[in-house]
Amino acid sequence: MMEEKKHPIVSLLLLLLILGTCTWVFVSIAKDFEAAHIRQFDYSIIQYVQGFISEPITNLVLKITFLGSSIGIAIITFVFSLILVLFRKYLFGIYLLMSVAVGYVGLNTVLKHIFQRERPSILRLVEEHGFSFPSGHSMGTMVLFGTLLLILFKLSKSASVRVIGVIAALSIILIIGLTRVYLGVHYPTDIVGGYTAGIVWLTISVVMFNQIEKRTQKQDKLLFVNNRY
Template sequence: MKTRAIWLGAIEIILLGIFIWGFFAIATSFNGPEIHKFDYNIISIVQSNISDRLTSIMLFITFFGSVKGVAIITALVIIALFITRHRLLSLFLMVTIGLGAGVFNKILKLYFKRERPDIQPIIQEHGYSFPSGHSMGSMILYGSLAFILFKVFNHTWAKIVGAIFGIVMIFAIGISRIYLGVHYPSDVVGGYIAGAFWLLICIITFSFVEKWKKKGLKS
C-alpha cells in the first residue's frame, strides 16, 4: 500500500512538472516562429469550412464552456451531490470551479495580457486571450465531473461513458473557440494545461482531506 502511494505521488509530481513546463513553454513563446506557425496552421484548418449552420453549432457548443454555462452546470451538480449526501464532493466542485475557472484564470490573463486574434473573428469577445477561459473552465469542470463519477459510481460503464463525454466536451469547446476566431490554438492548449494543473492540485487536496476525514471517523 505504501509503495503504491509513493508511486502515485511520484506520478502526480511528474505530471505537475510537465504541466508547468508546457504552460510556460507556450507563454514565453507567443511571438516565436514555432507558436506562430502552429497557431496559423490550425486556424486555417478549423476556419476553412465556415458556414451559418456550423457557426450555430459552434455557438451552442461554446456555451457549455462559458461563465454562464459552467455556472449553471456546476450549481445543478452541487445541488444533486448535496441532496445525495456527497457533501465533500459538492464542496470539492464548488472550490475547484470557483477558484480555478474564475479567479485563477483571471490572474493568468492579467499577467500575460495577450491580445485576441484578429484574423477572422465571427463573434466579439472582450478581455485578454491567454489562457482561454472556456478551455480552462471546460477542462476543470468536465474533468471534475469525470472524477466525481469515478468516486460516486462503481459501474465501469458509467466511468467510461463519463470520461469519454468529458474528453469530447473539452475538445469540442476548444475547437469552437478557434472556429469563432476569439482564441489562438495556443490559447486553447494553454487553457487545457492550466486547467489540468489546477484540477490535479484539487484532486490531490481532496484525497488528503478524504483520508483525514476517514481517519477521524475511525478514531
C-alpha cells in the same frame, strides 16, 4: 506488503510527471507568443478549422460554446452541486464548487492579467473582450468536467460508467476548445494553455481533496466509536 509500499511512490511520480509536463508546455507557450514555431502552429490550425465555416455549423458552434462560458459553467456547476447535496454527498458538492471557483474564476483571471495576450486579429465570428491567454472556456471546461470526472471515479466502481464518463468529458472539453478557434476569438495555443493550466489545478485540487476526505473519514469513525461506547 512490498506492493502496498510502492503505490504511494508510483502515485507521487505520476503526479510529478503530470505537473511537470503541463507546466513545461504552459511556460513554453507563455514565454514567447511571437515565436516562429508558435505562430506557425497557431495559424496553420486556425486556417484549417476556419475552412469549415458555414452558417449551419456556426449556429451549432454558438450553442455548444455556451457550455464553456461563465454563465454555462456556473449553471452546470450549480446543478451538479445541488444534485450532490440532495444525495447527501456534501463533501463532493463543496469540492465541485471550490474547484471551479478557485481553479477557473480565480486562477484564470490572474493568469490572463499576468500574460495579457491580445486576441487574434483574424476573422472573428463573434466579439469577445478581455485577454486571450489562457482561454477561459478551455480552462473552465477542463476544471469543471475534470472535477466531475474525478467525483464520478470516487462514487462509481462500474468500469462501463467510468469509460462513458471519460469519453463524454473529453469530448466536451475538446469540442468546446475547437469552437473557440472556429469563432476566431482564441489562438490554438490559448486553448492548450487553458487545458494545461486546468490539469495542473485539477492535480493539486484532487491531492488536497484526498487529504480532506481522509481526515473526514477518520473523524467520522472516531465519532461513531465514541457514540457507540
